[in-house]
Amino acid sequence: xxxxxxxxxxxxxxxxxxxxxxxxxxxxxxxKCVTYDKPFADFRQCNLKALSRNAVALSLHVRLFQxxxxxxxxxxxxxxxxxxxxxxxxxxxADFCQFLKNKxxxxxGKLLMDTVEAYSNINHTCPFDNDxxxxxxxxxxxxxxxxxxxxxxxxxxxxxxxxxxxxxxIKAYIQVMEx
Ligand SMILES: *[C@@H]1O[C@H](CO)[C@@H](O)[C@H](O)[C@H]1NC(C)=O
Ligand SMILES: *[C@@H]1O[C@H](CO)[C@@H](O)[C@H](O)[C@H]1NC(C)=O
Ligand SMILES: *[C@@H]1O[C@H](CO)[C@@H](O)[C@H](O)[C@H]1NC(C)=O
Numbered sequence: 001x002x003x004x005x006x007x008x009x010x011x012x013x014x015x016x017x018x019x020x021x022x023x024x025x026x027x028x029x030x031x032k033c034v035t036y037d038k039p040f041a042d043f044r045q046c047n048l049k050a051l052s053r054n055a056v057a058l059s060l061h062v063r064l065f066q067x068x069x070x071x072x073x074x075x076x077x078x079x080x081x082x083x084x085x086x087x088x089x090x091x092x093x094a095d096f097c098q099f100l101k102n103k104x105x106x107x108x109g110k111l112l113m114d115t116v117e118a119y120s121n122i123n124h125t126c127p128f129d130n131d132x133x134x135x136x137x138x139x140x141x142x143x144x145x146x147x148x149x150x151x152x153x154x155x156x157x158x159x160x161x162x163x164x165x166x167x168x169x170i171k172a173y174i175q176v177m178e179x
Pocket of ligand 2: 114117123
């Protein structure tokens with residue numbers, strides 16, 4: 001785990017070296033939600049709303065029909081657009097309930113959760129026994145200082161499984177651009 005944190009630091013340092021993204025804006029440009037097991041979970045809401053040119057709010061409402069859920073794993077991978085979407089830097093699979101007990105073990109996961117928590121009702125450990133709601137989540141330019149990446153379009157794909165069975169996928173398309 002220590003080693004992972006080290007590697008993460010080197011990747012970030014390396015990224016800063018190859019292309020500094022200093023005055024960058026970051027915003028959602030598209031969002032897709034798919035469920036594979038409707039009796040288990042379904043999306044009541046999955047949409048973006050433009051607040052201004054550089055601020056787009058993401059809202060999600062996931063209805064859970066078989067609560068409590070106390071066995072969740074997540075695969076998170078990132079793609080960058082370049083003649084189609086190509087794998088980019090991160091591909092993490094984790095026991096989400098373990099992660100929630102100690103987020104520092106996965107630095108990139110913690111970075112994301114720090115943002116999501118502020119706009120959602122998921123800042124707690126397992127089990128999940130209510131709907132999952134994210135309301136008007138906006139990406140902020142400050143986040144680019146924590147994880148400077150080259151300008152471009154990215155897709156963050158989050159696949160969620162419960163009891164080792166994939167239940168849903170969320171694809172968030174994000175643009176990083178110069179002002
Ligand atoms: C990440 O890993 C998963 C599971 O091993 C795999 O299905 C997926 O294609 C990988 N994603 C990328 C971007 O390589
Ligand atoms: C989430 O919970 C932790 C631990 O209770 C707390 O320190 C943190 O401030 C919370 N985050 C938000 C955004 O409320
Ligand atoms: C989660 O559920 C799967 C399938 O039932 C099981 O194999 C796995 O051990 C469980 N994980 C935990 C952490 O309990």
